[in-house]
Amino acid sequence: MKLLAIRTLVLIALALLFLAGFTVFVGRYLHSAAVWAQHPSNRHLYQSGRLKETGTIYDRRGEILLETKDGVLTFHSEQSVRTAVMHVTGDRGGNVATGMLKVMWERLTGWNLLNGAYRYRDKLSAANDLTLTLDARLSALAYKELKGRKGAVGVYNYKTGEIICMTSSPSFDPQNPPDIEADPERYEGVYLNRLLSAAYTPGSIFKVVTAAAALETIPDIEERHYQCSGKIQIGADTVTCLVPHGDVTLRDALAHSCNVAFAQIAGEVGADALQHYAELAGFNNRLTFDGIKTAAGKVDVKHAAPVELAWAGIGQHTNTANPLAYMVFMGAIANGGLSVAPEIIARENMLPAMTKAEKRILPTETAEKLKEMLRNNTLAVYGESRFSGLELCAKSGTAEVGKGKEPHAWFAGFLDREDFPYAFVVIIENGGTGSRTAAAVAAGVLHAAVAR
Numbered sequence: 001m002k003l004l005a006i007r008t009l010v011l012i013a014l015a016l017l018f019l020a021g022f023t024v025f026v027g028r029y030l031h032s033a034a035v036w037a038q039h040p041s042n043r044h045l046y047q048s049g050r051l052k053e054t055g056t057i058y059d060r061r062g063e064i065l066l067e068t069k070d071g072v073l074t075f076h077s078e079q080s081v082r083t084a085v086m087h088v089t090g091d092r093g094g095n096v097a098t099g100m101l102k103v104m105w106e107r108l109t110g111w112n113l114l115n116g117a118y119r120y121r122d123k124l125s126a127a128n129d130l131t132l133t134l135d136a137r138l139s140a141l142a143y144k145e146l147k148g149r150k151g152a153v154g155v156y157n158y159k160t161g162e163i164i165c166m167t168s169s170p171s172f173d174p175q176n177p178p179d180i181e182a183d184p185e186r187y188e189g190v191y192l193n194r195l196l197s198a199a200y201t202p203g204s205i206f207k208v209v210t211a212a213a214a215l216e217t218i219p220d221i222e223e224r225h226y227q228c229s230g231k232i233q234i235g236a237d238t239v240t241c242l243v244p245h246g247d248v249t250l251r252d253a254l255a256h257s258c259n260v261a262f263a264q265i266a267g268e269v270g271a272d273a274l275q276h277y278a279e280l281a282g283f284n285n286r287l288t289f290d291g292i293k294t295a296a297g298k299v300d301v302k303h304a305a306p307v308e309l310a311w312a313g314i315g316q317h318t319n320t321a322n323p324l325a326y327m328v329f330m331g332a333i334a335n336g337g338l339s340v341a342p343e344i345i346a347r348e349n350m351l352p353a354m355t356k357a358e359k360r361i362l363p364t365e366t367a368e369k370l371k372e373m374l375r376n377n378t379l380a381v382y383g384e385s386r387f388s389g390l391e392l393c394a395k396s397g398t399a400e401v402g403k404g405k406e407p408h409a410w411f412a413g414f415l416d417r418e419d420f421p422y423a424f425v426v427i428i429e430n431g432g433t434g435s436r437t438a439a440a441v442a443a444g445v446l447h448a449a450v451a452r
């Protein structure tokens with residue numbers, strides 16, 4: 001009897017051990033199977049370390065960005081186009097974390113958790129294809145406008161969320177990849193989609209956030225006047241402007257990007273409110289859409305000293321901005337304070353059909369005031385003739401990034417047009433004056449976007 005009891009216990013223990021092991025395996029399988037299957041040694045999907053075949057990726061105009069031709073992954077037929085959208089498709093080596101070959105890998109290869117690499121009749125079907133919201137040729141034009149400088153350009157429809165232009169530089173031809181390691185300076189961070197995965201000092205584009213906070217928290221802000229003698233002492237630091245701006249209102253201060261006025265305005269808004277409105281504008285938050293997770297911009301002024309708050313209010317201090325998130329913030333201002341989440345995969349591809357993700361970040365009245373101020377920037381400073389017909393509302397930024405280095409050039413905003421509801425962002429690393437260099441890129445891309 002005793003022997004039987006011992007044997008029973010041993011059997012139960014063995015059964016429990018098996019069950020525990022099985023549970024661990026199933027858990028790990030559910031969690032990591034897709035990662036295991038993506039290993040280049042998986043000969044169902046890879047040959048000599050390269051993906052054997054995938055579905056076809058189309059852009060919004062039906063241009064083929066990626067297809068399997070005679071058993072070989074083949075990118076767009078034109079080198080300039082496939083280079084410009086390399087960060088969107090991804091490369092054969094799977095190096096671009098936000099590329100479609102990575103984030104939509106299961107759909108493109110037909111691999112799934114239940115059946116692994118075995119597909120119905122072992123063939124890819126239309127279900128493995130993907131249509132993007134992107135206009136590949138517009139992206140190619142944007143890449144060309146960057147003229148080899150490092151940076152990114154994005155354009156999206158602020159009513160529907162569709163990203164129509166996305167490019168990041170440097171890039172390379174994914175059809176004939178160069179020896180990246182041979183030229184580390186040229187290819188610095190080449191696998192990074194700078195629109196999605198980078199965050200830069202924003203400089204003066206951040207003044208729009210400070211202005212939003214001021215409109216919301218200072219009742220008579222629009223009647224106030226600030227005196228700019230070209231510099232102001234705050235704590236131990238002096239905040240300066242390139243030229244004295246004299247007597248300015250909030251509206252003038254934004255148009256002429258007056259640091260002296262905005263340093264004072266940031267102080268009046270206060271740390272808590274500036275922090276709050278920065279977070280509403282998308283800072284300290286990663287955007288997630290279509291399997292992509294962006295880098296987060298940063299604003300941290302909760303315990304800032306007055307001088308740090310002043311610098312933060314003009315987009316310096318420790319502030320950083322993610323280009324895509326900033327473009328979405330611009331879109332929300334255009335859209336009456338309603339922020340529409342971006343998307344890169346055409347909606348008809350998605351099952352189940354998803355609803356548009358909207359979030360109110362500012363009251364309509366505040367958004368309208370900001371819109372009018374951003375429109376005034378173009379009319380008063382940037383020059384309507386450069387953007388004729390676009391109804392351009394924008395803010396430039398020239399972000400200081402350290403002594404002896406050219407500043408980062410920014411230009412961000414939107415078109416106030418019902419037929420072309422586009423928000424945009426241009427960032428050029430060490431690109432100099434934003435209203436000159438980044439604005440020139442924006443002008444080229446936006447005129448083309450409207451003409452197409």
Ligand SMILES: [Zn+2]
Pocket residue numbers: 228229230241243244245246257258259260261
């Ligand atoms: Zn000034």
